[in-house]
Amino acid sequence: MQEESSSQDANIQATNYQLSTPKKEKKQNKTNQSTTIQSPNNNDFYSPKNVNPWKTPKSFLKSNTKQATPEHALQASPYGDRYIPLNVSRNLFNKQIQPFEIEEENVYEELLSENVLEIDENKNVNILNFNKQKVEKLQPNKQQETPKRKIDTQPIKVLDAPGLEDDFYQDILHWGKNNLIAIGLQRCVYLYSVDNQKVFKLAEPLNNQVNSIQYTSLQWNTNGQILGMGSYDGVLRLWDYNKNMYTGTMNLTTKRISTISWANSNIFAFGSKDKTINICDVRVPNYSVFQLYGHTQEVCGVTFDGNELQLASGGNDNRVFIWQLRGGNTNTDNQYVSWEIKSHKAAVRALAWNPNSSGILATGGGNQDKTIKIHSSLTNQLITSINCDSQVCKLRFSKIINELVSTHGYEKNQICLWQYPTIKKIHQLEGHSERVLYLSASPDDSTILTGSGDETLKFWKVYPSQISNNMSSFLNMCEIR
Template identity: 45%
Template sequence: MSQNAGQQLISARAGEGEHNVQSRGSHIKRTIPLTPPQDIFSTPPRKLRTPDYDRLLPQRSPNPVHDLQMQIATEESSKKRKISVIEEEAQQEEEGRLYRAVVGQAMMPLRETTDDIIRRLNSTPTKSPKRLLSFSTPTKQHNNFFDSPVKNSYNSSPLPLEAQMILTSPRKSPRYISRSPYKVLDAPDLQDDFYLNLVDWSSTNVLGVGLGTCVYLWNAVTAKVVKLCDMSGGHSNTDNSENVTSISWMPTGSQIAVGTAQGPVEIWDVHKNERVRTMKGHTQRVGALAVNSHNVHTFSSGSRDRFIYHRDIRDPNDHFMKLTGHKQEVCGLKWNPEGTQLASGGNDNKLFIWDRTNDVFLHKFPHHTAAVKAISWSPHTHGLLASGGGSHDKKIRFWNTTTGDVLGCYDTDSQVCNLAWSRHANELVSTHGYSQNQIILWQYPSMEQLAVLKGHTLRVLYLSVSPDGENIVTGAGDETLRFWNVFNNGKKEKKRMTVFDIRSQIR
């Protein structure tokens, strides 16, 4: 604002104030004298009139004594009027303070009472220099309102105002998660063994299942079932010495690795329905297999003999690296999404982190108090690993494998058999046994339970995620495979549940 404009604004406001004084019936105009004081011996004019301008000119009077008496009386009357005007302005200013206090509390709720506000306002000078368009620091917002219709004293509801605001505020529609499986497959001879891994879903939407001594393939698109191999060679198996103990698809989906109870690992071509090669090294059952998704020809195997082997199906040697660290059976193996670190869990309650180029572990986590089979890497956060403990531990723990820090621990009150992260959201699904026999969907990192899925009658030992990342399949000691639509982002599953024996559908 320019200087002239400011002077005009001040003059206009002075004029408005002057008009207000006259409107109250006063015939005397409050002005600031711009000339020296009047001469008391001046001669008064013959005709007196009330000036209607700001500048007063001195005039002479023929009777000085009378003029002096009139001037004294006029000054006393003027003083009284000035005092009354000041008192009126003070009252108006006080009312203005009270009004600003009330409006201020309504607009920006304060914790102060009305008396506190008036006392604070009264502590400031009555007349303080004001600046046009001056800047001020915003006051901190508080909770209480003064004489407001939304104050709890005026609240007709038994709920406090905060609760009503939560109830009436707009919220996101609840996510739909089906609590029932959309498909159930009977899987006879599916072993009830915590240390094995017998179910895996390929990138080509084919499910591989190890049943006894055989491996079966179920096509999720056509629902056709194929028997891939039989380790017993057709004769009866009474001591489980030829059972399948683990399976894992290669990244291309054309080959599958099969771990056996005797120790060898076989590679099968599913299109030709024939064995490609047998890779030896382990002397006891191979319960864990893990494929490195960044190298379609390499995978790792863990065994009851406590060793871990890195293998390449193109290499004529059975393995190119041997990892030693576990004191008991290796039952959990998973490569991270980048293919740079391998996590291994064992029956010795230990969790190890290995670098792909080194046979010495990077980190050793001894925090679990039971076997560590459930292992899953987050696809959303680099270096975030989740692990679950067995029946004497019952906890899901989170780790930063880059720094080696412990990120959190959550007690599930049940044996943790498997873990898998959602690819679409920061969610984690876990399968449980002993006292629960259920599947739980968690929100990470709050660990809020989004859904609890029930249906299995025995502990849920096996878990795999579909290639589109929306469905999971679980296997249990009740010899059934159940398909759940849990990572669907709220879309309703329209498929009808079907139940049939996986072996009876062989074509």
């Protein structure tokens, strides 16, 4: 190949320079090929005004042949030079580039993993693995769930009660403030002392009486001093615990007294089979204050609220009345009635006011109803109703925890604990073989007492409060029958 001399082309313009490429040789000399760039001697051609000395001219890039680097480009760059390893430069255009392999371990990383991060070499640990591990947000305001309390499924004490009547219209069991349990058995009233585990029988008011009296309702007043005793013949008697004697007698009806409720230590109400409710006060002559009329059949349940201003009554006519005891005595029918509830389909014997919520009343229906209903006497509205699939015999709200206790008859004969206000069943106790008609609680409200037609009394520890010293000694000395 003949190269043209630069002297002969001195008059050629810079833009008309030519490239000469050597002819192809044999394949074995391919590695010795080179490309020579012929450029004019005009130094202005590579001046900064025309071409950047550190960039390859665009005209060079149009050619597919390999180009040799100009000699002036070998000058030292003011920006320094780039080092590209040979093994990388050979594979720049190879799609299957393999990653670098580190042959030697980094001593610093090894010490860091062992002494700071505590990473085991035998385990594959991914630091900052955000995809697999989610960091839980802190919730400082969220309260931890309190563990469920343990409730004994077996009674802590069982007592025989021979002659305990299986009668839906009697209420002959009550645990008083004085720690005495009053119970009616076979036409007699017995008192069981929890303090010393002794039982004694109340003497009859008249020694010359041939036929003993059948008591159908019993209840202590709020301080545990006076016991109200209603009988089958409609006579109500008062027995004084401190004086150990009868202090009064009332003949206000001729039919059985099914229920008694004390508002305080002096005022009480009782309902009878003659459809009336009598309000009485032990401080007035003859004890009678006034009567309430509204039920069309026997009154089988009465109870005062905690404020002593409202009285709830349930009857065999399937109705519940809320009475406002204000304004004094009156002979006008229904003047005291503030609300009449007609939602039950059977006799209503079970009534309970919530001591933790004002105006909340729970009512339970008989065998044809089998429901517990929660009412508000402040708004005169039904709040909720639940089907128990069993006759509701008694209801009682706890003073310790906002819970409701219910006892049942046909057909399950069980005791249930309900959470308020959700009315969610917490637990159920099974142990009686007949209807659980009677329910009362200890003075400290930690233990409930149930009585059944199976002629047994059973003590259940259901609430978390601590038992008093008297109750503790009683439970330690007692044995399961």
